[in-house]
Amino acid sequence: MQYSSTNSSVLQLNSSFGGGIFNELRMGYNRVRDHRDIGGALFPRVQVNVGTRNILAGSENSSVANVLDQDAFEITDDLTLPLGAHTITLGTNNEFDSFSNLFAQNIYGFYRFPSIAAFVAGNPDQYQFRYLVPDADPTTPGNQPGKERAEFKFTRYSLYAQDRWSARDNLELTLGLRVEMPTFPKDPVENPLVFSTYGRHTSEVPNSQVIWNPRFGFNWDVTGDQATQVRGGAGFFSGRAPGVWISNAYGNTGLEYISFTCTNSGNTVNTPAFNPDPNSQSRNCAGTTSPAPTNVNLVDPKLKLPQIARFSLGVDRRLPFGLIGTLEGLYTKTIQDLLYQNLRIQTTGATVEGRPQYSLRTTPGLGDMIDVTNTDQGYTYSLTGQVQRPFRNNWDFSLAYTFSRSMDQEPLGSSTAFSNWQFNVTRNDPNNPELTRSDYDIPHRIVGSTSYRLNLLRHAATDLSLVYVGQSGKPFSYRYTTDINGDGGQNDLVFVPADPSQIRFASTATVSAAQAWQNLNDYIENTPCLREARGTVVKRNTCREPWSNRVDLRVAQSLSALNAGNAQITLDILNFGNLLNREWGTSDFVNNQTANLLALNATNNLPDANGRRLYQPFLSTTNALTRSNLDSRYQIQLGLRYSF
Numbered sequence: 001m002q003y004s005s006t007n008s009s010v011l012q013l014n015s016s017f018g019g020g021i022f023n024e025l026r027m028g029y030n031r032v033r034d035h036r037d038i039g040g041a042l043f044p045r046v047q048v049n050v051g052t053r054n055i056l057a058g059s060e061n062s063s064v065a066n067v068l069d070q071d072a073f074e075i076t077d078d079l080t081l082p083l084g085a086h087t088i089t090l091g092t093n094n095e096f097d098s099f100s101n102l103f104a105q106n107i108y109g110f111y112r113f114p115s116i117a118a119f120v121a122g123n124p125d126q127y128q129f130r131y132l133v134p135d136a137d138p139t140t141p142g143n144q145p146g147k148e149r150a151e152f153k154f155t156r157y158s159l160y161a162q163d164r165w166s167a168r169d170n171l172e173l174t175l176g177l178r179v180e181m182p183t184f185p186k187d188p189v190e191n192p193l194v195f196s197t198y199g200r201h202t203s204e205v206p207n208s209q210v211i212w213n214p215r216f217g218f219n220w221d222v223t224g225d226q227a228t229q230v231r232g233g234a235g236f237f238s239g240r241a242p243g244v245w246i247s248n249a250y251g252n253t254g255l256e257y258i259s260f261t262c263t264n265s266g267n268t269v270n271t272p273a274f275n276p277d278p279n280s281q282s283r284n285c286a287g288t289t290s291p292a293p294t295n296v297n298l299v300d301p302k303l304k305l306p307q308i309a310r311f312s313l314g315v316d317r318r319l320p321f322g323l324i325g326t327l328e329g330l331y332t333k334t335i336q337d338l339l340y341q342n343l344r345i346q347t348t349g350a351t352v353e354g355r356p357q358y359s360l361r362t363t364p365g366l367g368d369m370i371d372v373t374n375t376d377q378g379y380t381y382s383l384t385g386q387v388q389r390p391f392r393n394n395w396d397f398s399l400a401y402t403f404s405r406s407m408d409q410e411p412l413g414s415s416t417a418f419s420n421w422q423f424n425v426t427r428n429d430p431n432n433p434e435l436t437r438s439d440y441d442i443p444h445r446i447v448g449s450t451s452y453r454l455n456l457l458r459h460a461a462t463d464l465s466l467v468y469v470g471q472s473g474k475p476f477s478y479r480y481t482t483d484i485n486g487d488g489g490q491n492d493l494v495f496v497p498a499d500p501s502q503i504r505f506a507s508t509a510t511v512s513a514a515q516a517w518q519n520l521n522d523y524i525e526n527t528p529c530l531r532e533a534r535g536t537v538v539k540r541n542t543c544r545e546p547w548s549n550r551v552d553l554r555v556a557q558s559l560s561a562l563n564a565g566n567a568q569i570t571l572d573i574l575n576f577g578n579l580l581n582r583e584w585g586t587s588d589f590v591n592n593q594t595a596n597l598l599a600l601n602a603t604n605n606l607p608d609a610n611g612r613r614l615y616q617p618f619l620s621t622t623n624a625l626t627r628s629n630l631d632s633r634y635q636i637q638l639g640l641r642y643s644f
Contacts, residue, residue: 001039002063007031020082025075032070036063042278044109048119049481049599058108059278061128065104067149068244072097085166093158095240101150101247104257105416106130108278111271114482114602115616122274125482125602129281129292130259150251154241156182170221174233178213182206182241182305188250194296197363198343200371202253204301205246211238211307232313236335239306245338245372248417252297258283260292260367263488267603293367297417298343300373307335319387326386326400334378339410340421341431343369345487352611353495353537356429358487368488370417377435378408397450404445406438413439413592422489425477425594427537430491437475437541439593445471463556466576473545476590476624478530478538481599484613494597496524498535504612506601516617520598523622543595545625546588551576570639579634587631595624 013025038059045061047054078091105128112126113119132148162176190203215235222228252259262270262285272282284292314328344367345358360368382404389397410433414420426433451465477493484492497503497520505516524530529543553576559567578585601614608614 001037002034003037004032004034006033020080022080024078024080026077028072028074028076030070030072030074032068032072034069035067038063042108044111044274044276044278044281045106046119046274047110047112048116049112049114049596050116053596054481061106061108061110062103064107065102065148067100067102069100070097070243087164089160089162089164091160093160095154095156097154097241097243099150099152099154099243099247101244101251102148103150103247103251103415104130104132104148106259109275109281111274114599118602119274123269124271124274125264127262127271127282127285128260129283130257131281131283132257133255147256150247150256151186152188152247152250153185154182154243154246155185156180156241170224172219174215174217176215176235178215180211180213180238181208182211183208184246189253189255191254191296193363193365194254194298194369197366198369200298200343200369201301202249202255202296202298205249205299206303206305207301209304211305212236213238213307227318229316230314231316232311234309234311236307236309238308241305242338244415245412245417245420246299248297248370249299249372252295252417254294254296254366258292258294260285260294261488262286262292263483265486267606291365293363293365295368295370295418296366298369298371300371302374303338303372304336304374306337309333309335322389322392324388324390326384326388328384328386330380330382330384332380334376334408336374336376337378337408337410338412339373339375340417340424341371341373342421342487342489343371345431348486351485352607355427355485355492355495355537357485360486360488368418370421372417375409378438380404380406380438391451394453395451397448399448400446402445402447404441404443406441407435408438409433409435411439411593422491423592423594425479425491425493425540427493427539430487430489433540436539439475439541441475441541443472445469457558460558460560462558463554465554465556467552467554468550470547470549472547474589474593475541475544476593476595477540478543478595478597478624481596484600493537493540495537496530496533496535502535502612504608504614505617506604506614508617511617511619513617516615519620519622520618522620523618541593543624545590548587549577550585566643568641568643570641572635572637572639574635574637575631576634578632585632585634587628588625589628590624591626597622597624 008028008030010026010028015023017023043058045058047056073096074094076091076093078089081088107130110128111124114125118125158178158180160176160178162174165173167173184205187203187205190201194200194202213236215233217233218231220230222230251257262272264270270285270287272286275281284290309332311331312329314326317325319325344361346361347356348359349357351357382402384400384402386398386400410420410424412420414423421430424430424433428434448468449466451463454462454464456462479490480492480494483489500517503517505513507513524534527543530538533542553573555571557569559569573579575585598618599616601616605614
């Protein structure tokens, strides 16, 4: 269960000085407290892989110790000066944020089992654990235990100026410049071992930097009668600091928590046996009594906060029959975004499929070394056409179609550094993934809406409205369930064999190797994105979930005829089509937009003379899609609104 409370206070002072000069001063304070409670008895997190699916049980490993306290103070002052055809705005916006984040993942242990048989035997193939650094000698000054919480501050100072110029009666131009300087007043603690090994300081955070965001916009009434308007703009934009991602560097220097992962390699068992006691988990990998190496998070001291360049152009045109047509294009280019790298991995060669092969650097006391740096790769574009009829004679409608594309190197879908790195599936270098289709790429989207007003009761309108949304499914990828290239991550996209000579399957009492190949071959033939990738490693997000359709219905009844003031009762039927037919409005998805296709055999999976690994039998029941229980059902809600 997740609990959240937010308290907001705003103080605003508006001042008029004559001559149209106006000043607006705003001061705000936000206090946010978030925490999770797993409920029930504590138990290690367990994942059992069953073919390409998995079973999860135990205490949710990201919720067992998860608390985030945020305090944000903001002050903004805008001065508006009318100067003839120009309206000048000068302003400043300043943020002072503080964060206190407790996030201790896997403190009761995490066990991954490659099969049900391995689970029954208590033999995991991966073990993860995290514990607070103990105070080895409480009598020694400076030798202190690790801190539970990552605490840091962020400050951003901004100055901006804007000129809105009525160049002609039918042409308005807007020019602006926003200058920002983000800073991190408090540094993480220094871990000398990291510097002596990697030459990097854990105490480093992004340097103070000046970010320039110039902007331009225009609105041109072509004929002067608002029959045709052309509008557009261009500019640079930057967002707020990615607080949780930066906090990883404060809470994972290696001096607060010991966080480590043990993974079996080939026929070598590195994982301890399963222990159901959450309070007595092993602090070592199998076969060793030395302290487990801890994972460390770093931040590039030259890291720049995310910034984009955006360009837009649109045309609005009055059409016959009282319609309005719109055509609008939008293009966004990444200037600076975040990219995660693991400094621990080392290239050792290549697999038979041409995939880079890695080994993990071994340093006593240090594990994965996740660094966050910048990339300028990525872009998004869209083109939208819309026809609408404004509300007139008791009804209106709108119909729009959008075509879009989105490309990036990394989806940034997790709050932790290691997860952002290891779950970014790739077919080449995980520290420099290729630019491919984004997780957020929705190429086709149709939105239609209409409303109609009935006067069933005198002076009490009844409004009916329908909204339809149809869109392409999200893209997804096929990967291996285990590490194929030795980098320690679950980020390896599958090689799609062209024929049985390119893959080896183990045989079981129920499925022979030949039958496993036939099952896989049938699956590939019936999955276009895999069929087209035969003989290669499939690209990220080549596949796509099914198209989805959804219709929502609303009935709103005014109660003014009952002398109830400005009151309205509403009835909403979400996913109305599913109410009419249980097969309509269903939604099928791929969990985390990543489907497991092949799993290494639990034993004897080392490469043969031809470099081929041995895989578990592929089952004929494999299906990447899961039916969403919530989104595939209709919902009915009744509401009462009173406006005053």
